[in-house]
Amino acid sequence: MKLKYFTNTPAQTKKLGRILAEEILKTPPIKKAFVLALEGDLGGGKTTFLQGFAKGLKIKEKILSPTFVLMKKFRIPKSNFQNFYHIDCYRIAKVKEILNLGFQTIISNPKNIIAIEWADRIKKLLPKNISNLRFIFLNKKEREIVLQFKNGK
Numbered sequence: 001m002k003l004k005y006f007t008n009t010p011a012q013t014k015k016l017g018r019i020l021a022e023e024i025l026k027t028p029p030i031k032k033a034f035v036l037a038l039e040g041d042l043g044g045g046k047t048t049f050l051q052g053f054a055k056g057l058k059i060k061e062k063i064l065s066p067t068f069v070l071m072k073k074f075r076i077p078k079s080n081f082q083n084f085y086h087i088d089c090y091r092i093a094k095v096k097e098i099l100n101l102g103f104q105t106i107i108s109n110p111k112n113i114i115a116i117e118w119a120d121r122i123k124k125l126l127p128k129n130i131s132n133l134r135f136i137f138l139n140k141k142e143r144e145i146v147l148q149f150k151n152g153k
């Protein structure tokens, strides 16, 4: 399934993220982690979207643009899902940096939801059937966001 949205403010992009998170929480965990691959322009709104997404997961901490942190783990309260991992591959030089953080174990756990910014940089580590989110910078305020769901649905 492919859905295309246009947003005019960061708040609208956050809301889209929040709604998606609420929908994911309603789905039962599947065989592996629920993975969202976020791609597209710098400043396209990936981190902004994930701030709303984390809110939808009922996470209280703020989601930051992790300039020097590759991966951050958050607890998902009161859900069949347990952990939310925010990964940002913008600065990685080798896929090994991600593997060294235990990526294979994290991605195998059905209780994990994983959002990966710049996922195209670790493409060879990712399963084929994951959801893809593309962020396109149209102008100062407008973004085009294309959501493509696979995850067996």
Ligand code: ADP
Binding pocket: 007, 008, 009, 010, 011, 012, 013, 040, 041, 042, 043, 044, 045, 046, 047, 048, 049, 065, 117, 135, 140, 141, 142, 143
């Ligand atoms: P990325 O993580 O894709 O590099 P960010 O979310 O960090 O992008 O940055 C997006 C920037 O664009 C933020 O400064 C945000 O305030 C601004 N912005 C302006 N309009 C929008 C919009 N419609 N959606 C998301 N962000 C927007």
Ligand code: MG
Binding pocket: 046, 047, 048, 065, 088, 117
């Ligand atoms: Mg970002």
